[in-house]
Structures are given as structure tokens and as C-alpha cells.
Amino acid sequence: MRAVSQDTFGGPDVLHIVDVPEPTPLPSEVLVRVRAAAVNPIDAVVRSGGFPLLGQPPFTLGWDISGVVEEVVPGVTRFEVGDEVYGMPFFPRAGNGYAEYVAVPSRQLARKPAAVDQVHAAALPLAGLTAWQALNDAAKVAPGDRVLIHAAGGGVGHLAVQIAKARGAYVLATAGAAKHEFVLGLGADEVVDYRTADFTRELKDVDVVLDAVGGPVGRQSISVLRPGGLLVTIVDRTDLELRAATIDAGRRFAGITVEPDYVGLEALAELVDAGKLRPYVEHALPLAEVAKAHELIESGRTRGKIVLTA
The missing domain is CATH 3.90.180.10 (Medium-chain alcohol dehydrogenases, catalytic domain)
Incomplete structure (x- = not known):
């Protein structure tokens, strides 16, 4: 072969x-x-x-x-x-x-x-399970939650937007201007251009942040979370300083490593077949x-x- x-x-x-x-x-x-x-x-x-x-x-x-x-x-x-x-x-x-x-x-x-x-x-599978395990398993996103998805036009991000929306969330997103129409078409309620605007000034009272970018973005995201809100990172999951800063600010922290998971795959397939995920x-x-x-x-x-x- x-x-x-x-x-x-x-x-x-x-x-x-x-x-x-x-x-x-x-x-x-x-x-x-x-x-x-x-x-x-x-x-x-x-x-x-x-x-x-x-x-x-x-x-x-x-x-x-x-x-x-x-x-x-x-x-x-x-x-x-x-x-x-x-x-x-x-x-x-x-x-x-x-x-x-x-x-x-x-x-x-x-x-x-x-x-x-x-x-x-x-x-x-990989991108979808990452988003599913972050938003469903770790964050337990519920109807009415304000969820911020960074890099919303990328592999994980574009699926995370749809999954959060399917769970009834109000979806906020960051993406370059060229991807705004695409991200809004996925169901995002608001999109911020990370190149020209400061998302920490544009957004507030967020329940869950999903960071697929890493670096300074995770630390900057702490300030947009409401007290008790959750920062989920799929990039800086081993960053002990980020974890400490999040907890010291009265927010919660979760670092995600995607795992093979047929239950999650079946849930994703159900969303696809229901027309809620593409x-x-x-x-x-x-x-x-x-x-x-x-x-x-x-x-x-x-x-x-x-x-x-x-």
C-alpha cells in the first residue's frame, strides 16, 4: 500500500x-x-x-x-x-x-x-473532539452562556463556534477581517478583528473562553471572564503561571489535551446529521x-x- x-x-x-x-x-x-x-x-x-x-x-x-x-x-x-x-x-x-x-x-x-x-x-475528529471535550466535557456550556472562541475561523475554532451555538450559547469570536463573514455564517453572534481591535475592551462578562492561540491571548482573556468564569486552553495547558494567574483572579482554568473518544465522535455525528455542525x-x-x-x-x-x- x-x-x-x-x-x-x-x-x-x-x-x-x-x-x-x-x-x-x-x-x-x-x-x-x-x-x-x-x-x-x-x-x-x-x-x-x-x-x-x-x-x-x-x-x-x-x-x-x-x-x-x-x-x-x-x-x-x-x-x-x-x-x-x-x-x-x-x-x-x-x-x-x-x-x-x-x-x-x-x-x-x-x-x-x-x-x-x-x-x-x-x-x-481531532478538531471536533478538541472543541467537544473543551466545551461539553470541561466547560459544560449551557443555554445562555456567553462563550468566546479565539481563532474562530480555524480548524478547531470553526467547529467550536457551531458546537457552542448548538448548545444554546451566545457566541463571541475573534478572527481576522477576511474571515468575519465566514465566522458569522457559522453562527457567531459577534466577531472582533484581533488585528485592529482590543478584544479586552470590546468584550466582557464572558462565561467561557476557548483559547486556541496561546501566548499572551490566554492571559489577556482573564479580564473578559466574569468572576467564576472558565478559561479553557488547548495550547498552554501546562502553563503553571497562566493557571495561577487565572485562579488568583477568581476565575477557573482548564487545560485540554484531546483524547480518542468514540462517545464524542458519536455526539459530533449526531450534530452533523441534525444539520447543526458542518x-x-x-x-x-x-x-x-x-x-x-x-x-x-x-x-x-x-x-x-x-x-x-x-
Whole structure:
């Protein structure tokens, strides 16, 4: 089968197609024929060596997949051959998603939402589970909550806006001017241009902030939270100074690391099929153009997601 590999850390040009044996599923696993695999910002950081999550190369990147079950190991009861599934296998260990086949524990998969194709389903797991685990599990967003989503036009952000809205929140967002119409179309009630305006002056009495930017944004966000409000960060989760500053200000802090979660995947699929959540894919490229996909993800200008088709 074809897969993407790299022999060294570096730029997008280190990524290349190789021919490797199909994986053999172990007990509790199914073999999935991958039809689409999303590219996430973390993929580029791992590829470059900036975050050596997978150790030294060679390795195959990719965690977001959507495809068709090709083989079921006896004892697995959740799926049958021919089922369309999607998921985020093994994160943060190697998921090997940039490939034509992957072997995946059945409980790290869910049935693909019926309302979208394989490309859009592949765009959902990592970013969607991040937003779901932040807003549903950590924040328990309820109707009427004022929720601020930073980087609302990005991969996590554009899904978080829709999830918060589906839960009945009043959604505030930050995004560049070029993405305002897009973010408002997702359901945001107010959008602030972070390049030309100070969101700390524009917004107040926020119940939940979801920070997907990091750096000074988290600390600045403390002041817009109401007393007892919650700062959720998916970037600076280990920043003890940020945590202390948030708590000292009378607010709450949660750092999120996304986890494989078939219950969350099923909840996301329900929202998609109910018309309340739509992953946006700006670029869908063949597997052979993986280097171009990484160039695009590193530009920081993408709306929604980038997906590879296998």
C-alpha cells in the first residue's frame, strides 16, 4: 500500500510516498481502507521536529481518518465489513493516517455521519473532539452562556463556534477581517478583528473562553471572564503561571489535551446529521500532494480544514 513517510525532520519537502505492507489488525482492531485523512497544525510541528512527539523519523503522520472497514478481527462487535467509519486513532501516539490502510481499535472509531462525504468526515475528529471535550466535557456550556472562541475561523475554532451555538450559547469570536463573514455564517453572534481591535475592551462578562492561540491571548482573556468564569486552553495547558494567574483572579482554568473518544465522535455525528455542525474543508488534495498540504497548513491562513484523499 502507499503511505507518506519522512526520513528526517524538516520542511514539507521531507514528506514522500513509500510502498509498505498493509497493517495486520490485532485483537480489538479493524482494518480501515482510508478514503480521506485530514492535516492538522500539529502534523506540521511534528514533521519539522519542533515537537518530536513520535520520536525520530522515519514515521507516518496523520490522525484524522475516514474510510471503510475492510476486515474485522473476531471478537469485535461494533462494526462489520463495509461500514463507513471515522476517527482519531492512537493520538498522541502514531496514528499512521497518511496511508491507504490503517489498523485501528474499534472503540476509537464511530460510524461516519451520513450527511457528509468521506472528505468532510475526515475533517472532523481531532478538531471536533478538541472543541467537544473543551466545551461539553470541561466547560459544560449551557443555554445562555456567553462563550468566546479565539481563532474562530480555524480548524478547531470553526467547529467550536457551531458546537457552542448548538448548545444554546451566545457566541463571541475573534478572527481576522477576511474571515468575519465566514465566522458569522457559522453562527457567531459577534466577531472582533484581533488585528485592529482590543478584544479586552470590546468584550466582557464572558462565561467561557476557548483559547486556541496561546501566548499572551490566554492571559489577556482573564479580564473578559466574569468572576467564576472558565478559561479553557488547548495550547498552554501546562502553563503553571497562566493557571495561577487565572485562579488568583477568581476565575477557573482548564487545560485540554484531546483524547480518542468514540462517545464524542458519536455526539459530533449526531450534530452533523441534525444539520447543526458542518466541517468546512478549504482544500482537498491527493495523498501525493502532501507537501503542498503542509505548506498550506503552515501559512496560517486556512479557513477550516485541509484534507488528503487516498
